[in-house]
Amino acid sequence: AQVEDNDLQHQQNGVLMYGCSRVTVARNNTSFNSGWGIYLAGSSDNLIEDNTSDFCNRVFRRENGMERVEADTAGLAMVHGCSRNKILRNRFRCCGDGIFIVGYEHPGVINGCDDNLIEDNDCSFCPNNAIESTFCKGNIFRRNICSGSNYGFWMGFSWDNLVEDNTIADNRIAGVALEHGHHVRFINNRFLRNREGMRLWTRGISVLEYWPTFQVAHDFDVENNVFDDNGIGFNGYTGPEPVEGICYGYHVSGNMFRNNRHGARFARVRDSSIARNQFENNARSAILFEGEPDVEVGENSFSGNTADVLRV
Structure with missing residues (x-):
């Protein structure tokens, strides 16, 4: 399947993929959404390339009353065992996180998002993390721009990863x-x-x-x-x-x-x-x-x- 050349802006989410494989998501504009630009759950062996997913963000009030511009929003999110995906040449700027990847479900459930290739993306100017990838193995992060954020990469509990030729x-x-x-x-x-x-x-x-x-x-x-x-x-x-x-x-x-x-x-x-x-x-x-x-x-x-x- 192909999801290509669409304008998917100004909503809660742009593209949602549940249990998908061998799908190409290319050249879409999923910017200015209040949740996720592109969201993958239990989806592997997909190609996400040349999309623009900027300013996916919203204001969130924490329990202590502090307001933050984040609220677990992201330009791209991958959860619940998304593996062997290729994330190439996208723009995930000014989102809560540029890219958010997690392989842990509390309490104690391991469901890794492993062996993904994240290459040539711009994830800059995010109030939290340009790229967050935790509890996952075998991911490659190459030639991304991860700048102007709280953290360029947040990678807790990661193993067997390669971080190569990025600007941070x-x-x-x-x-x-x-x-x-x-x-x-x-x-x-x-x-x-x-x-x-x-x-x-x-x-x-x-x-x-x-x-x-x-x-x-x-x-x-x-x-x-x-x-x-x-x-x-x-x-x-x-x-x-x-x-x-x-x-x-x-x-x-x-x-x-x-x-x-x-x-x-x-x-x-x-x-x-x-x-x-x-x-x-x-x-x-x-x-x-x-x-x-x-x-x-x-x-x-x-x-x-x-x-x-x-x-x-």
């Missing part, structure tokens, strides 16, 4: 935030002017009761990225909340850290390494170690930093 700039909190994940590779991305470029950490949230093997974050490869003009370029740590063990296997290599406040920070991690990186003109430190983390420092290049390796 001007995010208010972090370019990438990945809690309690493992085996994720970050290659050839550009982290520019974020408060934190990348945060890989734990915070001991209640869902660990149902995901006990995700107590700590581990086994990340951070390779050949550019971290420029962030508050902290790379931030890897075990949080203060009680978890069983500490994070491990953070391997940071071949990156450029330039003009950050701190280039790379580590705290309460083990069996990790930082090698073959360039550190230039970082204002406070190139590498910051807090509390004697177990991190092997290989051969790195340092120039113009206030401190090359700072231990506190």
Whole structure:
């Protein structure tokens, strides 16, 4: 089936797909909806390409009375086991989330949205996350623009993902935030002017009761990225909340850290390494170690930093 060249604006939702497969959704305009531009539930092996789904958003009042422009709206949402879809060359700008993907249904039900290709999309200027993808494995995020949001990527409890060649700039909190994940590779991305470029950490949230093997974050490869003009370029740590063990296997290599406040920070991690990186003109430190983390420092290049390796 094909859903092509339609104007589906100014409603609650643009395209809703339940239990669909081998459907092409192309060149539609699903902007200015108050819910979702394009929504997939239990739908796999579909092609979503060249659509415009901007400004899918609404004002939401939280229980504490605070009003937010979000309300779980999204340009594209995938839930309840949407796998092997191709999401190509779309515009999901100024939505609650640009793209929202979740593989968990409380309490304790795993129904992953796995092995999807998300490539060449613009997900910028979202009040929450440019891309949120949680509790899912095997997804590839390549050449997307994830800028001007609270978070460029929010990827809690993700594993076996690839994040490659994305532009992640001007995010208010972090370019990438990945809690309690493992085996994720970050290659050839550009982290520019974020408060934190990348945060890989734990915070001991209640869902660990149902995901006990995700107590700590581990086994990340951070390779050949550019971290420029962030508050902290790379931030890897075990949080203060009680978890069983500490994070491990953070391997940071071949990156450029330039003009950050701190280039790379580590705290309460083990069996990790930082090698073959360039550190230039970082204002406070190139590498910051807090509390004697177990991190092997290989051969790195340092120039113009206030401190090359700072231990506190």
